[in-house]
Amino acid sequence: MEFAERLTNLPKVFEAARRARVGATPTEVVFRHDKVRLLHYLNRAERRFRTPLVFVFALVNRPYILDLRPGKSVVQHFVEAGFDTYNLDWGVPSANDRRLRLEDYVEGYIDRAVDHLRERTGSERVSILGYCMGGTMSAMYTALHPDKVKNLILLAAPVDWSQRDHLLAKWMDAKVFDVDKLIDVYGNAPADLLQGSFLLLRPVSNLVGKYINFYENMEDEKFLEDFFAMETWLNDNIPVAGETFRDFVKQCMQQNRLIQGTCRVGGRTVDLRRITCPVLNLAAEKDHLVPCGQSLPFNDAVGSTDRTAITFPAGHIGMAVGSKANHELWPTACDWLAKRSDPA
Amino acid sequence: MNTPSGGDSTVDAFSRFWTEAMSRAMGGGGWPSQSPPRDDLMRQMRQAFLDAWEHHCIELMSSEAFLELMRKSMDNALAFKGQMNQLLAKILEDSPIPSRDDTDSILQVLRSIEGRVLDRLDRLTERVDEIEERQDHAPARPPGPAKRKSK
Numbered sequence: 001m002e003f004a005e006r007l008t009n010l011p012k013v014f015e016a017a018r019r020a021r022v023g024a025t026p027t028e029v030v031f032r033h034d035k036v037r038l039l040h041y042l043n044r045a046e047r048r049f050r051t052p053l054v055f056v057f058a059l060v061n062r063p064y065i066l067d068l069r070p071g072k073s074v075v076q077h078f079v080e081a082g083f084d085t086y087n088l089d090w091g092v093p094s095a096n097d098r099r100l101r102l103e104d105y106v107e108g109y110i111d112r113a114v115d116h117l118r119e120r121t122g123s124e125r126v127s128i129l130g131y132c133m134g135g136t137m138s139a140m141y142t143a144l145h146p147d148k149v150k151n152l153i154l155l156a157a158p159v160d161w162s163q164r165d166h167l168l169a170k171w172m173d174a175k176v177f178d179v180d181k182l183i184d185v186y187g188n189a190p191a192d193l194l195q196g197s198f199l200l201l202r203p204v205s206n207l208v209g210k211y212i213n214f215y216e217n218m219e220d221e222k223f224l225e226d227f228f229a230m231e232t233w234l235n236d237n238i239p240v241a242g243e244t245f246r247d248f249v250k251q252c253m254q255q256n257r258l259i260q261g262t263c264r265v266g267g268r269t270v271d272l273r274r275i276t277c278p279v280l281n282l283a284a285e286k287d288h289l290v291p292c293g294q295s296l297p298f299n300d301a302v303g304s305t306d307r308t309a310i311t312f313p314a315g316h317i318g319m320a321v322g323s324k325a326n327h328e329l330w331p332t333a334c335d336w337l338a339k340r341s342d343p344a
Numbered sequence: 345m346n347t348p349s350g351g352d353s354t355v356d357a358f359s360r361f362w363t364e365a366m367s368r369a370m371g372g373g374g375w376p377s378q379s380p381p382r383d384d385l386m387r388q389m390r391q392a393f394l395d396a397w398e399h400h401c402i403e404l405m406s407s408e409a410f411l412e413l414m415r416k417s418m419d420n421a422l423a424f425k426g427q428m429n430q431l432l433a434k435i436l437e438d439s440p441i442p443s444r445d446d447t448d449s450i451l452q453v454l455r456s457i458e459g460r461v462l463d464r465l466d467r468l469t470e471r472v473d474e475i476e477e478r479q480d481h482a483p484a485r486p487p488g489p490a491k492r493k494s495k
Binding site for chain 2: 095096099167171177178185187203209
């Protein structure tokens with residue numbers, strides 16, 4: 001009987017899938033360089049802080065996860081708190097972008113976007129919030145340009161790959177994964193390969209549990225809206241520029257050079273001790289992609305005296321879209337940043 | 345560590361998985377009571393089963409045998425793809441259609457030009473800034489003699 005009732009609900013399910021929308025906050029594009037766009041979040045909230053905040057997401061998947069839906073948006077917290085908020089959208093690399101290196105992203109795109117923001121807002125320094133690999137790149141950027149960054153927030157950002165006991169670390173080990181062969185053949189790191197790998201990190205949850213949960217909640221319209229918004233993002237995969245992927249995997253994931261202070265970007269050594277700005281390091285307790293042990297060592301590696309670490313009971317994506325994170329973590333992060341930003 | 349033969353290891357792995365799944369499902373407290381289980385109890389048992397299954401899948405995918413299999417599969421797939429790429433490049437070479445390498449070369453030239461132009465612009469901007477700064481800091485000239493008006 002219950003099964004029959006759920007079947008009759010199928011048209012609503014298809015309608016919800018068709019209507020799936022992502023992005024809670026209106027944006028305008030204020031800067032472009034190649035495929036990269038700097039998005040400015042528009043809002044009616046009173047601007048309380050002069051120091052702009054820019055989100056830097058990873059190169060895999062799209063950055064709108066930070067502004068997925070009303071009530072599941074990290075961006076909305078900061079916008080409503082009065083921050084001038086931006087997001088760096090990397091665009092989608094094509095085959096012609098395969099020669100882009102890590103330095104093109106860190107010293108090129110991030111630096112140009114930051115310079116544009118400094119000129120646009122009149123603020124000498126900006127605050128950066130980096131998520132996942134975006135956090136790693138933000139840390140590299142801040143170490144190379146400490147004069148341009150006022151505050152640094154890292155969200156589930158890997159910086160220390162010395163722990164080798166979790167699944168992704170084993171798969172990425174140099175004895176198992178030959179990144180040179182992959183990039184020499186494919187050019188870019190294929191989106192399907194990355195997506196498949198992430199799914200298999202939690203195979204039963206992602207391929208069985210998710211659909212059981214869907215079946216049990218498919219009569220709930222709000223659940224359907226959130227589910228399909230999340231699915232839109234999960235399936236919106238993009239390749240990673242080949243040389244950047246090769247660089248990142250070898251220097252960071254396999255050789256662990258970043259935390260050791262021997263990582264080279266654009267001919268310069270990235271020394272995390274050059275980071276002296278206030279740092280807020282948010283680590284996810286239940287993160288299967290970036291375990292806490294990969295994020296937390298950052299605070300001991302930097303030269304900052306104002307360092308805060310928060311370990312939150314959520315998964316990698318839950319840190320951004322989970323209800324608990326939205327109610328508890330992000331208000332705390334906003335307060336932290338408010339105390340360290342210049343007033344408008 | 346013992347490495348039993350293929351069949352025995354499969355049975356052992358399944359036994360371990362089943363034992364763990366049942367332990368989690370029963371909460372370590374023995375068999376369920378005679379009365380029909382409630383929905384939430386059923387959900388808990390189901391979740392325990394799924395958790396055990398996932399734990400064992402992850403264990404399997406972390407094993408040396410799986411990693412070796414993964415490495416070999418990827419090597420074979422990449423070798424095949426590499427050969428297909430070479431074949432395609434050869435076909436394109438013999439045809440009037442530009443290949444990826446051709447467009448790649450053009451893009452590299454363009455990127456190099458872009459880099460050089462931007463670097464030159466940056467240097468010019470720095471020089472202009474220096475000149476302006478020197479002008480701003482230059483001592484003010486004393487006013488010259490007043491000019492006589494001609495009649």
